[in-house]
Amino acid sequence: MYRRRRLAVVTASIIVVIGVVAGATALISSLNSRADAAPASEVASTPSPTPTPTPLSPVEQILAGANDPLACAVSFEGQGIADAPMLQWQNAVYTPLPIPTQEGQVFAGWYATPEAATALDAAARINGADLVACTEQQNVLHVAWMTPDENAAVDAQIPILMYHQFTSRPEGEDGWLRGNYAYIGDFDAQMNHIATTGFYLPTWDELSAFIDGRLYLPNHSVVITDDDADQSWFDLAVPVIEKYQVLSTSFMITAARQDPAPSPFVQRRSHTHNMHQAGANGQGQMVNLSAEEIAADLNTSGDILGVREVVAYPYGHYNDTAKQGVAMAGYEMARTIEPGYVSIGTDKFALPVVRINYGMGLEALINQIADAMVRRQIFFERLVRSARRCEAEFFFQPRIRQHRTVPEERHLLGAVHGHSQHPSCAQRRRQECGGDRQHRLAEPSRDLGYGDPTITCDVEDSRWAVGRRPHHGRRDIIDPHEHEEGV
Numbered sequence: 001m002y003r004r005r006r007l008a009v010v011t012a013s014i015i016v017v018i019g020v021v022a023g024a025t026a027l028i029s030s031l032n033s034r035a036d037a038a039p040a041s042e043v044a045s046t047p048s049p050t051p052t053p054t055p056l057s058p059v060e061q062i063l064a065g066a067n068d069p070l071a072c073a074v075s076f077e078g079q080g081i082a083d084a085p086m087l088q089w090q091n092a093v094y095t096p097l098p099i100p101t102q103e104g105q106v107f108a109g110w111y112a113t114p115e116a117a118t119a120l121d122a123a124a125r126i127n128g129a130d131l132v133a134c135t136e137q138q139n140v141l142h143v144a145w146m147t148p149d150e151n152a153a154v155d156a157q158i159p160i161l162m163y164h165q166f167t168s169r170p171e172g173e174d175g176w177l178r179g180n181y182a183y184i185g186d187f188d189a190q191m192n193h194i195a196t197t198g199f200y201l202p203t204w205d206e207l208s209a210f211i212d213g214r215l216y217l218p219n220h221s222v223v224i225t226d227d228d229a230d231q232s233w234f235d236l237a238v239p240v241i242e243k244y245q246v247l248s249t250s251f252m253i254t255a256a257r258q259d260p261a262p263s264p265f266v267q268r269r270s271h272t273h274n275m276h277q278a279g280a281n282g283q284g285q286m287v288n289l290s291a292e293e294i295a296a297d298l299n300t301s302g303d304i305l306g307v308r309e310v311v312a313y314p315y316g317h318y319n320d321t322a323k324q325g326v327a328m329a330g331y332e333m334a335r336t337i338e339p340g341y342v343s344i345g346t347d348k349f350a351l352p353v354v355r356i357n358y359g360m361g362l363e364a365l366i367n368q369i370a371d372a373m374v375r376r377q378i379f380f381e382r383l384v385r386s387a388r389r390c391e392a393e394f395f396f397q398p399r400i401r402q403h404r405t406v407p408e409e410r411h412l413l414g415a416v417h418g419h420s421q422h423p424s425c426a427q428r429r430r431q432e433c434g435g436d437r438q439h440r441l442a443e444p445s446r447d448l449g450y451g452d453p454t455i456t457c458d459v460e461d462s463r464w465a466v467g468r469r470p471h472h473g474r475r476d477i478i479d480p481h482e483h484e485e486g487v
C-alpha cells in the first residue's frame, strides 16, 4: 500500500473533491411513469341458464381444490402478465410470488392496487414479508415494470443487517463476545423504525433477482438476519420480530438445533449443518474441507430446513472452494461478514453485511440503513469535517471544488487532496512544500459504501511536513468520529 510509504504530514490546503451526490432525485421521479395495471375481472359473472355445469374458472378451481375457508386465490394482473392464479393462505405470509420477465423490462414488484403499482408505492408493494389478506377468498396483485436504465439509475444499495445474540441488560454482557450481544431495547427501537418508516423487506429470491438486474428494489429496503439461532434470539428477539411483523432470517447451525420457525416472520436458512467449528488450520471448516465435503454438509442442512437459497458462512470464512461447495449443493447465495451493501452485480457467493454490535442504538442503525443518497451526504459531511480538522491541525485549507464520479468504481465519489498553505511555504518554492502536487488523502471505499471516511494526513516526502504540529507523529490518521465536536 502506497500510503504506508508516505510518512510525513502534509501541511497545506485540502481540496475536497466531492463525487456526484445530486443525480438520483431526478431519476427517481422518472420512475413513476411505469407500471401498467388495467384491472380485468377474471371471475365468470354470468351463470349459464342451462343446468349444464359451468366450467370452473382457475380461481374457482383453486378454491374448490383447497376446500378451506382460509384458502385464498391470488391472481396477477397487468401488462405482460400470464401467471396463473396461485393458492395462498389467509393470515400467513405470502409464499414466493412469481418474478415475471418481459423483454427489455425490469420487474418492479406486485402491488395491492393499480394506483400503487403506477406510483411504485413501496408501502403497498406485496411480497413474502406480508401477510395474505383476502376478501371472499380472493386477491388480485398488480404488476409494475421499469426499464433497466431506470433501475440502474436508482442504484439501490441494500443493507443486510447481521445480529447475533441479545441481552436484556442495558449495560451489555461481559466477556469477549460482548460486542455480539445487542441490547434488546436497542433492537426493539430498531425494528420499530424499520416497521414504521416504509422499509421494503425483500425475500431472498427477490434479492437474487435484484442482483441479476431482473428486479427493482427501492433504496429504502433492508434485510434482517440473525446468526447462530442462540437461545437469546428465540427468547428476546423473536417476540420483537413478531410485535413489529418484520421479515427476518435465522441462520441456523442445523447440527446444533432444528427448531421450527418460531414465527411466520422468521425464515430459517442454513448456517451450515456442522461446519461452525474450526478445521485443521484453525480457521472455519469452510476453508478446510473439499468442495464435495462442503456440499454434503450443506445438503444435509438444506434437507433439514427444506430450503437452500442462501447460507451464512460460519465466521465469515470462505474461499473459492467454499463457493464451489455452496453452488454444488444448490444454494444460490452466501452471506459473508464483510461490511458493505448489496447492489446490482454483487457476487452472490459473497454477500456483504451491516454488522450490528452492542452499543449501536437507533441512530447508528438509521445512519447505516439510510437511503444511499443520505449515506453519501453523511459521508461527505464527515469527510469535510475531518478535512477541517486537518486544516486546524496541519494548516490545510479544505475546499469543495467539484463533483466527480468514477464510473468503474461507482462508490468512489470523493477524495481529499492537499497542498501546503503553511505560512513558511510562502517563503519557499511551492514545489518544496508540495504546493503543486495534489495528493489523494482519503476516499470512500467501494465495499464500505459511504460508511466511515478516514482521512490520512500524510505525505511521502518529509519536506511536506513543514506545517505539522509538533504533537503529531509523522503519520496521523484522523478518525472523524473523534472530531465531530467543535470543528
Ligand SMILES: [Zn+2]
Binding pocket: 227, 228, 271, 276, 314, 315
Ligand atoms: Zn455463526
